[in-house]
Amino acid sequence: MVVAVSDEIAAVLAGDRSELASSSTAERVAGILRTRIMEGLFAPGSRLSEEVLGRALGVSRNTLREAFRLLCHERLTVHEMNRGIFVSVLTKADVADLYRLRRMVEGGAARLAGDAPVPLRKAVMATVEDAEVAAAGGAWLEVRTADLHFHRAIGALAQSPRVDEMMRRALAELGLAFHAMTDPEQFHGPYLGRNRVIAELVNAGRGEEAERQLYGYLTDAEAQLLAVYEGPAAAGIAGWSMDRPEPAHFEPERPAARP
Amino acid sequence: MVVAVSDEIAAVLAGDRSELASSSTAERVAGILRTRIMEGLFAPGSRLSEEVLGRALGVSRNTLREAFRLLCHERLTVHEMNRGIFVSVLTKADVADLYRLRRMVEGGAARLAGDAPVPLRKAVMATVEDAEVAAAGGAWLEVRTADLHFHRAIGALAQSPRVDEMMRRALAELGLAFHAMTDPEQFHGPYLGRNRVIAELVNAGRGEEAERQLYGYLTDAEAQLLAVYEGPAAAGIAGWSMDRPEPAHFEPERPAARP
C-alpha cells in the first residue's frame, strides 16, 4: 500500500493543527484583550467590566468570562471574587521575580547555545540587526519590539516549546511594567551593544560566556527598571512592597462612579 | 491619631487575602478534576463530557467550561474544537521536553542553594527523610509523593513564586506519564540515595555541585521513563515522535459509542 502523505508533509500539517483549532471565540477574545493590555489601552489596575466589554466586543458574558480565565492564568489580569477582573498591577517584588525567572531561564537557554542548531543562533543575531537598524532610524518602539524578539530568540535556544511559552508569558507580564519607561531610548539604548556581544557569543557557541553576559545584562536592566518603577507600594500601605510572597496586585483603582 | 492596625498585622492579613478569594466554583471544580486526573481516575486520552461531568458534579455547563479552560491552560487537558476536552496524552517528545525544562529550572534553582535561607535547604533534606522512612516501610506510593516534594523543594530554592508554580505545573503534567510506571519501587528505589546526596550538597550550600548531580539524575530518570513509556507514536503515524514543535497530544481515543 502506498503511503498517502509523506512524513514531512504530515509534520508540516501537524504544525498547522493548532492554528486550525484556535478558532474559538473565547480564545480570540483573549487574544484581543491581551494585545490591548500590552498596548496599554487598559491601564494596570483598571477593571474590565463584563457587561461593557461584552457589549463592545459583541460576545456574551459567558464567552467573555472564559477569555478572562485565560488571561488570569497568564497573570495579565487578576480575578477578585465578586468584584471582577482587573488588569494586573505589578509590584516591585513581581518585577524582581520576573527578572529572577528570566535570569534562570534565559541564562539556562543561552548556556545551551553550543548545542543549538545554527539557524536558531542566527535568529538571535538577526534580532540584534533589526534593533540596530531601528535604532539608527530613531524608531525606538521598534527597538523595543526587536529587543523582545532578541530575548525570545535566546529562549528558543533551549529548543523547548514549554520554555518558549514561558518566555512569551514572562515578557508579556513584564510588559505591564514597561509602560513606566517613558523614554525608550534611554532604556534600550545602552543595551544594543550588549545584545550584539551576547549574540556573537551565541553564534560562536560559547554558551557559558553568553550566560554570564546575559546575567549581568538582566541584573542591570532590572535595577534600571526598578529605579523608575513605582509599584502599588505608592498606594500607601507599609510592609507591602518586597516581603509578600505573591502579590498579584495591590488595590485596583476604582472605576469612576456612573452618573 | 492612633494607628488602628499595625503594619505587621496588615502584612499578615494581606497574605491571607488569596485564601479568602479562592472560593470560586469553577476553580474548585478545576481542582477536583486536576486531582482526579493526577490520580489516574481519568486516563490520558479519555474525553471529559460536559454533560456527564456537569451532572456528576452538580454544576452548570458554563461553570464546567471555565474549569476546563484552566485545565487546558495547564496542559493537563487539550481542547479540540467541536469535539470537546480530552485528558492530555503526552508524547515522548513531551516527556523529553518536560525533563529539559526541569533540568533547566531545577538545576538553576539548585545552583542558588548557597543563597537560599537555611529553612529552605532543610526542607529539601526533610523530604529526603520522608522518602527514606516511607521506603523502609515499603510504602512506595508515599515514596513517590515525597519525591515530588523533594523536587518542589529544590525549585523553592530559587525563592520565586513563579518558579514554584512552574514546578508545580511541570510535575503535574509529567504525572500524566508516570502512570506508565507500574513498579514504583524499581523506578524510585535507585534515586533515594541520589536524593540524599543532592540534599546534602544543598544543605552545605554547594550549589554548583548540586546542580551537576541533579542534571545527571534527571537525565537518567528521563531515560528510564522513556524506556518504558509508550507515547501516542504507537498510534501509527510516522514523523510524529520527536520533530514536531509542540504536540500537546496526538489522537485521543474515541469514547466507546453509546448504545
Next chain:
DNA sequence: TCTTGAAGGATTGTAGAACAAGAGGTACGA
C-alpha cells in the same frame, strides 16, 4: 467629628434553556 449600621443600586456568580454548527456514525446506492 468620627464611627457604626442600614438601605439601595450595581455587578458578579451560577444555573438553565435554547439554538446553530460541527463531528461521527449509519444506511443506501453505484
Next chain:
DNA sequence: TCGTACCTCTTGTTCTACAATCCTTCAAGA
C-alpha cells in the same frame, strides 16, 4: 470498496434569570 445523504449527539454561544456580594450613600449614635 467507495461515496453520498442523512441522522444523532455534542459542543459553541447566546440569552435570561436570580441569588450573593460589594460599593455607595445616608442616617443615627457616641
